[in-house]
Amino acid sequence: MRGRLSDxxxxxxxxxxxxxxxxxxxxxxxxxxxxxVVRGRGNVxxxxxxxxxxxxxxxxxxxxxxxxxxxxxRSHVMGLVLPSLTVPYFREFADAVLRxxxxxxxxxxxxxxxGDVRRERGVCDDPYLRHVDxxxxxxxxxxxxxxxxxxxxxxxxxxxxxxxxxxxDSFDTDLFEAARTVVAHLVAGGxxxxxxxxxGEVLPAENDERYQGYVAGLRDxxxxxxxxxxxxxxxxxxxAGAHAARTLVERAPETDAVFALGDALALGALRGLRDxxxxxxxxxxxxxxxxxxxxxxxxxxxxxxxxxxxxxAHRAVALLADRAQARATGAALxxxxxxxxGFRLVERESSAVxxx
Numbered sequence: 108m109r110g111r112l113s114d115x116x117x118x119x120x121x122x123x124x125x126x127x128x129x130x131x132x133x134x135x136x137x138x139x140x141x142x143x144v145v146r147g148r149g150n151v152x153x154x155x156x157x158x159x160x161x162x163x164x165x166x167x168x169x170x171x172x173x174x175x176x177x178x179x180x181r182s183h184v185m186g187l188v189l190p191s192l193t194v195p196y197f198r199e200f201a202d203a204v205l206r207x208x209x210x211x212x213x214x215x216x217x218x219x220x221x222g223d224v225r226r227e228r229g230v231c232d233d234p235y236l237r238h239v240d241x242x243x244x245x246x247x248x249x250x251x252x253x254x255x256x257x258x259x260x261x262x263x264x265x266x267x268x269x270x271x272x273x274x275x276d277s278f279d280t281d282l283f284e285a286a287r288t289v290v291a292h293l294v295a296g297g298x299x300x301x302x303x304x305x306x307g308e309v310l311p312a313e314n315d316e317r318y319q320g321y322v323a324g325l326r327d328x329x330x331x332x333x334x335x336x337x338x339x340x341x342x343x344x345x346x347a348g349a350h351a352a353r354t355l356v357e358r359a360p361e362t363d364a365v366f367a368l369g370d371a372l373a374l375g376a377l378r379g380l381r382d383x384x385x386x387x388x389x390x391x392x393x394x395x396x397x398x399x400x401x402x403x404x405x406x407x408x409x410x411x412x413x414x415x416x417x418x419x420a421h422r423a424v425a426l427l428a429d430r431a432q433a434r435a436t437g438a439a440l441x442x443x444x445x446x447x448x449g450f451r452l453v454e455r456e457s458s459a460v461x462x463x
Contacts, residue, residue: 125166125167125168125169126168127141127142127145127168129166129168130159130162130163130166130168133162133165133166134155134158134159134161134162135158136155136158136159140155140159141159141162141163144156144159144160144163145163145212182238182239182240183212183213183214183240184213184214184215184216184238184239184240185208185213185214185215185216185239185240185241185242185243185424185427185428185431186215186216186217186218186230186233186235186236186239186241186242186243187201187204187215187216187217187218187242187243187245188217188218188219188220188226188227188230188233188236188242188243188244188245189201189217189218189219189220189245190219190220190221190222190245190246190247191219191221191222191343192217192219193344194343194344194369194371195370195371195374195397195399195400195401196369196370196371196397196399196416197245199399199400199416200245200266200267200416200419200420201215201217203416203417203419203420203421204243204420204423204424206420207420207421207424207425208424210424211424211425211428213240213424213428216235216236216239218233218235218236220246220247220248222247222248223248224248224249224253227244227246227247227248227249227253228249228253228256228257228258229258230242230244230257230263231257231258231259231260231261231263232258232260239261240261240262240427240428240431240434240435241261241262241263241264241427241428241430241431241434242261242262242263242264242427243264243266243423243424243427244263244264244265244266245265245266245267246265246267249265250314254274254275255274257274257275259274259275261431261434262427262430262431262434263275263276264276264277264278264423264426264427264430265277265278266278266279266419266420266423267279267414267419274443275443276423276426276430276443276444276445276446277443277445277446278419278422278423278445278446278447278448279419279445279446279447279448280414280415280419280447280448280449280450281447281450282315282316282317282320282414283316283317283319283320283323284320284450285317285320285396285412285414285450285452286316286317286318286319286320286321286323286324286366286368286396286412287320287321287323287324287327288324288412288450288452289320289321289324289366289394289396289412289452290320290321290323290324290325290327290328290366291324291327291328292394292410292452292454292458293364293366293392293394293458294324294328294330296364296392296458296459296460297460298363298364298392299330299363300333300336300359300361300362300363300364301321301325301330301336301362301363301364301365301366302336302337302338302355302359302362302364302365302366303318303321303336303337303338303365303366303367303368304338304340304348304351304352304355304365304366304367304368304369304372304373304376305317305318305337305338305339305340305368306339306340306342306343306347306368306369306372307339307340307341315368317368317396318337318368321366321368333359335358335359336355336358336359336362338351338354338355338358339351340372343369343371343372344371344372344375345371345374345375345378346375347371347372347375348367348369348371348372348373348374348375348376348378348379349375349376349378349379349382350375350379351372351375351376351379352365352375352376352377352378352379352380352382352383353379353380353382353383356379356380356383356384356385357383362391363390363391363392364391364392364393364394364458365380365391365392365393365394366394366396367393367394367395367396368396369395369396369397370395370396370397370398370399370401370402370409370411371397371399372395373393373394373395373396373402373409373411373457374395374401374402374405374409376393377393377405377407377409377457380393387407387457388407388456388457388458388459388460392410392457392458392459393409393410393457393458394409394410394411394412394452394457394458395409395410395411395412396411396412396414397411397412397413397414397416398411398412398413398414398416398453399411402453402455403455407455407456407457407459408455408456408457409455409456409457410452410453410454410455410456410457410458411452411453411455412450412451412452412453413450413451413452413453414448414450415448415449415450418448418449419448422446422448423446426446
């Protein structure tokens with residue numbers, strides 16, 4: 108049963124001076140339960156959690172972050188460093204991280220590197236991230252040597268990058284095997300002249316494990332690897348994908364399938380192929396990578412690889428929160444290691460077998 112505040116208390120609370128005890132009284136729970144909900148910790152039943160959150164929203168309660176920081180030795184803020192929020196995959200990854208961070212009682216400070224290797228290397232020295240508990244970095248330019256040169260002054264986790272276990276934890280899916288799976292799927296659908304659209308604005312396509320898996324998949328099927336059917340793009344945008352698809356048709360008109368190493372490129376390619384007079388999947392099949400929300404609603408719907416974005420966000424944020432807490436309390440944690448999440452091929456209309 109929910110508690111009640113006096114009219115004077117309620118009026119005071121609605122003016123922004125609500126306390127944790129006010130929330131507890133309105134929700135009919137203990138102050139410690141409210142604290143557990145606010146921190147995203149503790150074994151609190153979902154119905155109780157909803158009731159407490161409703162009281163927080165009704166009263167406009169805001170935790171005293173300064174006092175909380177002094178008590179815990181933490182800011183309860185994490186940094187998220189992304190290449191660009193204009194790329195759909197990174198935008199949706201950011202959304203997943205924000206949701207997971209809230210469960211751990213943390214807020215998120217986001218910054219973009221735009222693929223600048225110096226900014227990726229210097230994340231721990233970024234003044235904007237000076238007071239965060241830890242950083243989740245999504246790099247596109249860092250190599251293994253760069254990782255060894257990182258200055259690590261706080262908990263740092265690298266996501267969507269296949270770095271060997273070393274000084275920091277890293278998370279990724281098996282990009283190589285995912286790409287081989289895509290090529291096998293296209294070959295099973297009767298495609299034999301399979302092209303790749305590869306973002307090469309930072310690193311050459313040959314250094315991308317997705318491209319390496321594409322090459323391996325062709326060789327598995329006894330198909331040639333043709334340089335004419337590999338188009339690199341300067342950016343990962345819809346426009347770049349459309350332009351690359353038109354270039355591909357001009358350069359290699361025999362192409363009957365396209366594997367785009369990013370959904371933004373694949374979605375743009377659907378338009379570019381239409382502009383070039385090709386039907387999808389009739390003339391050319393298309394498969395992307397990322398499984399962004401738009402892939403299920405374009406026409407035709409886009410086949411793509413789901414690289415485990417939600418699982419990665421869930422596990423990476425939980426690990427970062429644990430490492431930040433351990434750092435604040437002086438507790439020990441296991442040595443950093445590389446973590447792999449699962450992938451799945453989502454088959455939709457764009458790679459269906461063409462009817463004769």
